[in-house]
């Protein structure tokens with residue numbers, strides 16, 4: 001299971017003493033997840049999730065705490081960090097940054113239908129709107145500069161043709177970004193996969209895992225979500241699911257003509273980003289039994305499929 005840093009009952013008892021959550025009843029390591037150590041924590045005062053953050057720059061964590069607080073105030077159901085008796089949200093436990101969050105209701109949906117996709121698109125636009133008036137700003141640790149850094153090493157394992165196709169894609173987007181395209185920006189979730197969203201029936205009951213959240217193109221966030229939510233059994237974009245997710249987003253904010261133009265490249269860029277991060281994770285955890293390693297190849301195949309994209313953004317809604 002993906003608990004990288006174990007926590008003993010004694011350590012947890014001492015940690016929880018600082019909070020108004022009552023007495024510890026039970027703790028279970030969570031098997032899902034591949035980046036952080038997570039635990040379901042049952043207390044007499046409620047149900048919580050404890051996260052020990054394993055990856056990334058700890059300097060970015062206050063941003064995440066503030067972002068979750070902002071979304072919670074906007075009445076979006078998110079795992080905001082519960083503060084202790086001293087009002088502190090961000091802690092250290094077993095040498096790792098630690099946060100206690102409310103446990104959200106609902107379950108992950110493995111096979112979404114059109115209504116799930118519509119709800120995800122709408123939620124994403126609501127998140128972008130909720131942060132628009134804030135001063136929240138963070139540079140992604142896995143943005144274009146990181147991709148430029150990682151791609152040559154990882155694509156060298158591929159055929160020469162594929163290596164140059166991937167490099168050409170990234171070069172095109174980097175060059176295009178330098179012309180400062182007029183694309184709407186937002187604070188992005190940047191990892192809105194099925195395993196980060198909870199549903200109760202068709203009611204979207206919560207979104208988790210904001211550790212990749214950063215400032216960026218709003219459309220990139222939409223592309224990340226479409227790449228995971230809107231595929232058919234063969235791994236290709238499913239038109240109805242895709243249209244519904246896009247329509248859900250567009251019901252809150254219209255896409256612009258500039259966004260329409262770069263949509264296919266945005267889908268490819270989003271696939272490239274997760275191909276890279278999955279490769280890095282697979283290398284890092286090679287030979288470690290019990291660590292959830294996600295298949296990088298899936299995103300390479302998706303990227304190649306995205307060489308032809310025939311679904312446009314709904315501009316007229």
Ligand SMILES: Nc1ncnc2c1ncn2[C@@H]1O[C@H](COP(=O)(O)OP(=O)(O)OP(=O)(O)O)[C@@H](O)[C@H]1O
Pocket residue numbers: 002030032033034035036037038049079101102103104105195196208209211
């Ligand atoms: N606040 C919460 N409420 C309910 N369940 C939660 C909560 N936080 C985490 N979980 C459960 O724990 C699992 C792992 O959490 P999370 O996705 O944050 O871990 P991760 O290691 O960052 O995963 P990922 O592979 O997506 O990066 C989730 O899939 C979910 O089932």
Ligand SMILES: N[C@@H](CCO)C(=O)O
Pocket residue numbers: 034035191193212274277278294
């Ligand atoms: N959602 C990511 C893992 C966390 O960033 C993936 O499926 O590769």
